[in-house]
Amino acid sequence: MATTKSHPKSSWDTLHNNGPFPLKTLHVTELEGSANMFSKYDRYNDAAKEIQRLLREAADKNEGFRPYGSAWSLSHIAHQKDNMHYNGFMSIHIPIPESLSHEDSAYANENLFFFECGNTIKRISEVLSSHGKSLKTSGASNGQTIAGCISTGVHGSALNVGSIQDYVVGLNIIIGDKPTDIVYLERHTKPALNDNFAEKINARVIRNDHLFNAALVGLGAFGFIHGVVIEAEDRFLLKRYVKKIKKELALELADTMDFENSTFKIEGEVTADGKPNRPYHYKVFINPYTNESEYVVEVMYKKPYQVPYPDPFPVIKTSLYKDLIYLLIKISEKFPKSIPWFIKQLRKTILPAVNEETLGTLYETFWDAPYQGPAFACSVGIDHTHSSKAYKVLEEMTQKEGPIPGIFAMRFVKQTEATLGFTKFPITCMLEIDGVLWEKSRKIMSLTEYSRRMIEVLQENDIPFTIHWGKNSDWQFPNLVKDMFGDKVTEWKSYRNGLLSTEMQKVFSNGFLEDTKLNEPNETNEEDLIVSL
Template identity: 35%
Template sequence: MPNGTSPSERSFFRPKTMETGRHESYEQAVEGEYVFRIDRGGQSPFDTYNEATKELQGIIRACLEDNKSSRAHGSLWSLSTVAVTNGRLIDNTALRLAFEVPSAIADPAYAGDTAKLRFVECGNSVAALNDYLFANGLSIKGCGSNNGQTIAGALSTGTHGGAYRFGAMQEMVVGLHLVTGPDRHVYLERKSAPVMLPAFAQSIGAEFIQDDTLFNAALVSLGSFGIIHGIMIETRNLFALNAVRFRHPYNDRLKAAIAACDPTMIPLPAEAEAIPRNNPYHFEIFFNPNEGTPPSDAIVLVMYEADYDPATYVAPAWNAGEPGLGASGLDIMGALVGRIPSPLNKLAVPLLNTQVNQEFSPYFKKAIIRDLFRGEKTLGRTLACGVGMPLARAIEAMEIAFKIYEDASVVLPLILSHRFVKGTKALLGFTRFETTAVLEMDAVNTPETRAFFNKVWEALDAAGIPFTLHWGKYSAFLTPDRVRDRYGDSTVDQWLASRERLLENVAVRQIFNNEFTARVGLAN
């Protein structure tokens, strides 16, 4: 049994030899993982939270004593190896507490509404957080295309969602509780945006730090800043979304809407044309390249904010075995695995297109975030890549992807899409452009798929299109030089220096390195 484990603790060590992740996109040899048991309410929630902090510190101490690398993980939703290591994993999915924040320990200078602040433990899935907030008449501000990720994992990799005037999921975070060594843990905020008084940090036994650079570095940390235990988030009142998915010709009008990032330029189908369009929320364009390169039609998904009325609201019906209404291309690929032949050839294209059309059927629904962005059902090996770029290069980039697919000699189950997201302050947030257009490439995981992704990256680079890659998705293109080229030497150096300041010592930094961060030049 590794050091630091005993039957009296809430956590235990479970030997295992291999981790594959939810989407079977990688295989990682491991020694095993520490797992937390579900809290059974034996003590007050805050005491339970603080005891978990001590256990997390004990796990770090054990890894140091045994000279083993460590990595905290949630739902293992990532398609890259960012969340794993060849040593010991820490499964935090049972750490699911959530707290209201007493206004008496909020900073009087806080610009928001303290009643809407929540302090949530790292293992809460987005789905669990949605349910908790719903019971309080509240909502998260932004969400990815589904709700299976843990909140800590989603923000650590920059999960972007599609709230294009709000930003990626990390934008709702205003405080972080980081376990940064066996004898150190910190509560971190921006100095320019104070939220809590020192008394809050004292209540969890943490060192209180207000520093913009440190916070912006830790916000998208790739799991390298220790263990995120607690997250202070800003929520909002429940609101509804009028969501419309429909086909529209891929013509100059649609291209103009993409170039302007303005969904109001696209006419809605007759059944939805009367909805108010003064408050757009989500804008996404899907393409099936097996219908043409480019196809004559795109699949458009737009959402407009609307009032939420609890007296009349009825959640739309959903079969939990199907992609949710806010499904991404990856959700669709997961649903198609097992229903289409492999390998594909041109004779199978009509069947593939029929299946895609069924999964992307038109709809007009009014729903809250909790009921729109729901868990995908992955049935096999899928792969996805998210390429962030300036809005002005979005159409050019998509046309490059079309051309590469046209020239390919294989038929791929593949969806290409654009999602649009407001830029982030996080130092290594991949949505770093003022308005980031995210070219999504979603497919079944095959050598041909990976070759296609690589050709697109190379062609975008050759065209001089500046781009970043989603840390939690396939990103084999990244090297230390390319990371520095895309984020800038100063930004990368600030991130690395912040990591040095926050982690307790050199030995702790070493155990929170992994092969992924070493490969991209972020393991100092």
């Protein structure tokens, strides 16, 4: 049987030391060994019973309960003061036989895979590669768990793909301790698996687009995501270029996404009539403290998978421009540890010139995180047509009211269907500033004050925006979530209220939901929303 070790604790912290946060008990569940319980489905269902036991225990104590994976979120979204559950040992993966595909499924059966919540992006990529498959996109690295990724909306910079949650086609969620409290959710307009699959995981099926989209980026509030069904694709290669281009051109591409008619052209990356190809990925790095004439851009083009190809790791391992925090940390190593001195030097530091080329799979290109120490990250989502305007006003604020020890980047993501997905614009520019953590002083505002000013400046300049759920911000800012998502907030709450009992709504709440007012129930009964359509 699955077993849980429960450790009394006084505090818990994120990977990037954004706490510490108070905690009573940390739970770690390990699955029964395969030698004792051969069937993966049996081991999976056995673990579900153990999670249900822990949920009942928390509810009986009038306490909260929240699972977490790799602790990569820099906000307090993963924290719960009473009970936290580490999911890292819950890592079963199961290919889907054709007999379990829904009769109306439009998905190629060979592309459907079922992963338990604790599988990391790295492990999933390895499993898929053994089947000749790949994820469609990932974040800048690979250490997050799949449940954590979709719960917060982790994204890369894939212009035509979306975020990680956008290739999830099924959700298995534990919403309480009753036999009927294990549910399997799909969209009714895009069914993937049949009822026989749900029976194998002891779940009741609900096919409902609105419920599915609400739970997809559920912020940990819709229950314990035990497993996900994803749609993979055939393995492919990414040709990666990192180089400096004129800043006016870099920002023009950000605002227009019109690569085909741009003067930006890379030899060999053109159509038959000589026009530039549209890239798979586009990213811009910017030091706000120097008036450089050129910005560093990272551009990737999707290629068919074929072997052999040159080993990309010698370049990827040493590249400064694979991760924004890593770039900032490498720059900081040249200077003393004093934050004021470091910021002073940032004003004189030109981002290093570069002319890199690599060819590799998605897994090889977005590799292990190079830095896991103290760090901050603030990230806002805006319509890409406002990219340069938003950067200009935030740059001016950072220069005049800062400085702070960070640098900017832009990434671009296709629109999500998730109700509270922050990549809500047709193409969302994720404008982020990452760097090293600092303490407030007479000369430097606090991180909360800086993130509050980001919100205020965007509002003052009439730039609609969202904020990355897993990044630093002033999450208590008045009406923040309502201003970002409007009526979508009521819709999201309605489906949460309808799916969860009042008791379990409290169990699956936490300080983050309280700060954002997302824990507050609507005053109507929404149980009739939770039906298959």
